[in-house]
Amino acid sequence: MATVLFNSSPDILGRSQLRQQLRHQRRQLTFYQQKQASRALIQRLQKQSFFKQAQKIGIYDAMDGELDITALIQQAHKSYYLPVLRRFPKQRLAFVRITSWHRLAKHRYGMKEPQYRPRLMIDDLDIVLMPLVGFDNAGNRLGMGGGYYDRSLAYQKKTTLVKVGIAHDCQEVGSLANMAWDIPLDVIVTPSRLLIT
Ligand SMILES: Nc1nc2c(c(=O)[nH]1)N(C=O)[C@@H](CNc1ccc(C(=O)N[C@@H](CCC(=O)O)C(=O)O)cc1)CN2
Numbered sequence: 192m193a194t195v196l197f198n199s200s201p202d203i204l205g206r207s208q209l210r211q212q213l214r215h216q217r218r219q220l221t222f223y224q225q226k227q228a229s230r231a232l233i234q235r236l237q238k239q240s241f242f243k244q245a246q247k248i249g250i251y252d253a254m255d256g257e258l259d260i261t262a263l264i265q266q267a268h269k270s271y272y273l274p275v276l277r278r279f280p281k282q283r284l285a286f287v288r289i290t291s292w293h294r295l296a297k298h299r300y301g302m303k304e305p306q307y308r309p310r311l312m313i314d315d316l317d318i319v320l321m322p323l324v325g326f327d328n329a330g331n332r333l334g335m336g337g338g339y340y341d342r343s344l345a346y347q348k349k350t351t352l353v354k355v356g357i358a359h360d361c362q363e364v365g366s367l368a369n370m371a372w373d374i375p376l377d378v379i380v381t382p383s384r385l386l387i388t
């Protein structure tokens with residue numbers, strides 16, 4: 192009950208409190224719920240024409256209860272890229288193609304990061320799948336708070352890049368404050384819904 196209250200009234204919580212609340216909620220999902228959610232989400236995603244048409248896809252290595260989308264990489268004829276954190280230029284993400292998981296070392300935040308090159312920028316991709324901490328039905332996004340995706344997207348020039356948010360259903364909130372630097376998502380996919388903004 193408390194959870195529902197929090198979700199429907201994000202205004203009464205600060206952005207960072209809301210983030211903590213939603214991250215906590217996502218970590219409460221059981222192993223089985225996570226498996227089901229991940230399977231349903233991947234199936235939904237693979238049916239979409241924007242996904243079928245894409246060649247270069249930005250993914251992420253799930254952590255902290257995020258939806259695991261790594262099974263996607265079993266699909267041939269597409270290439271998959273993981274984000275790499277770097278300080279310069281201006282804390283934008285770079286993307287590195289992955290061909291195998293076990294060679295990858297973990298970043299101190301817990302997700303795998305390829306250390307090799309070449310590194311691409313976000314607008315070299317056709318689609319970027321972004322893990323969300325929270326979202327609303329207008330396509331506003333709440334992330335981990337590092338501003339990494341926002342900063343990367345701010346320099347994006349390619350207009351055809353499809354910006355896709357990936358989240359559990361329980362991460363939807365009534366409405367999120369739209370920060371000046373926020374770049375709205377084109378699509379949000381959850382295990383049970385497809386939201387086109
Ligand atoms: N799986 C995944 N990969 C991702 C992201 C993500 O949200 N999920 N990112 C999305 O931007 C970027 C990384 N950004 C991140 C920002 C903060 C934290 C984090 O865990 N912060 C800790 C504090 C850690 C510390 O300072 O020592 C925390 O908030 O508890 C993790 C990732 C790129 N890769």
Ligand SMILES: Nc1ncnc2c1ncn2[C@@H]1O[C@H](COP(=O)(O)OP(=O)(O)OP(=O)(O)O)[C@@H](O)[C@H]1O
Nearest residue numbers: 332333334335336337338339340341342345370372
């Ligand atoms: N285009 C930008 N230029 C400079 N700073 C930015 C830009 N975008 C975001 N930031 C900074 O990043 C910080 C985090 O932003 P915000 O709280 O929106 O993170 P987030 O979107 O939740 O996280 P993430 O993008 O990592 O998923 C903010 O303090 C903001 O000042």
